[in-house]
Amino acid sequence: MSVELVSYGAFFLTIALTYAIMCLGLNVQWGQTGLFNVGVAGFVAIGAYVSAILTTPATESHLGGYGMPIVIGWLGGALAAALISFLIGALTIRLRADYLAIATFGVAVVVQLCALNLEPVTGGPFGIGFIPRPFAGLAGSPLAFSLLNLGVLIAVVAAVYLSLERLVRSPWGRVLRAIREDETAAFALGKNAVRFRLQAFAIGGGVMGLAGAVHAHFIGFVAPDNYVPILTFQVWAMLIVGGSGNNRGAILGAVLVWGVWTASAAAISVLFPPEQQARAAALQIVMVGLALCAVLLLRPRGLLGEVRVVSRYLDPSARRFPAQEIATDARKP
């Protein structure tokens, strides 16, 4: 196998895994708790911008940079997104699902408009460049560079996955699922639904912020155009394809949908003449939409369905829901 192919494979997987982190964040909110967040792009953007501001070298063109280590940037991005999620959640978490969706969509639009117009802080339409990349010293050796970056991403995804598994497959996660199933009954059993929903919203937002930060450091720049509603659509498609409520499904869905996205981009560049390609790019969204429809028809619970038993302390022979079972649940979009 040629070096280029391996490098490209590593590059592809690295990007896909940044989406996997976003997807894991959404899974805490929607998959576990039933919180309908359609402003994913906004929370990702917050993490990306905060990390960029913290880690870039000092400049006149935006706030900072403070030249901090990359790890500090990532943690800062995640914490900032978690904190802002908490504050937004404190205002909106009591809303019913459809109203929460409108509110979170509004948040994403506000974040994107702030990124575009708060030029002294965010660099405005030009965004922030020169974001330090991990192992930048190895850029001369593409293979080592891409493999090491992939290694970092695998480690981050593994850490997020293991932490979330520990958390959601516990009595805490069981309460989230109970709230998702019937908030009134959970409340009558002494579960303060608002508190749990707020926790899930903040943790999910923080994970999305971490994803944004990691993504920004891998591609090396942030710009308002990166954080438009199409990103939210992609992450939702990934979660539904992989299996809402299943963390492994979230990761699998991210890799598969990102595969569909990049393969259709490659196909468009081959099949369409250059002057048509900008318009043909819309077909990428169509292809992801088709994949989504196919999965919803054939496996309504996603490729890896939700594991029925929540608590990891219970019998590990947790059976999955039959994949072909028709979802009668109105929550499924």
Add this chain to the structure above:
Amino acid sequence: MQSANRSATTQTDASVVEARDVTMRFGGLTAVGGMSIALRRGEILGLIGPNGAGKTTLFNLLAGSLKPTAGAIRLGGADISHEGPERRIARGLGRTFQIPRPFSEMTVLENVLTGGQAQAGEQIWSNFLRPGRVAAQETAAVDKARALLDFVTLSALEGEPARVLSGGQRKLLELARVLMADPDILLLDEPAAGVNPTLLEFIIARVMDLNASGKSILLIEHNMDVVARLCSRVVVMAAGKHLAEGAPAAVARDPAVIEAYLGDVA
């Protein structure tokens, strides 16, 4: 099982939970208007009345799902009018719903486990910092939940999702789930409605068992035969108000009660 309900009522007359002169208005509709009711320690009190009398609204006021427009709810001497249901269950006041509300996609066992109170594993940090304590508590909770499933004869279904249960089994599951919280006071909303005669006998026996174990029980029930067998005392509600009170047989003969059920009270 001996009829422990009658003997238990003689222990003391102290009320464990009471509504004092409560009113609940929904816009222009007064569902409950100046109603008082007191559940005494150790008794099984029946709450009956025609459809639309306000029984379930009163229940929701006692359980905390609704906050009274006026009047007070007192539990063990404390005014809990403004506490939500999540606080009241911590005080030992548990309720079931007229139409059972299982967590459909969760297993029967985990439905019951969700009823556990003050579990360390429900705190985010405990899962990382004190995993041993979480595991120990969860193991104990699983044992207790299995015993409760045994009590309501649902053990064989513990691994099934709650949505596969029949209507009667859902009522039993809901009973086990609220018992997981160890309530001293149980509010049961039509525990025997719509179940087959065998299950009806079973539910009556279990309610008597619970009462014999010291729980004070307030139940809404339309089946007068069930009320007569279970309850030492009955409160009749009509049009949101207290209409009559007394032993089941006496209440059933009360002309005002008969008129409320059969006549035109509107």
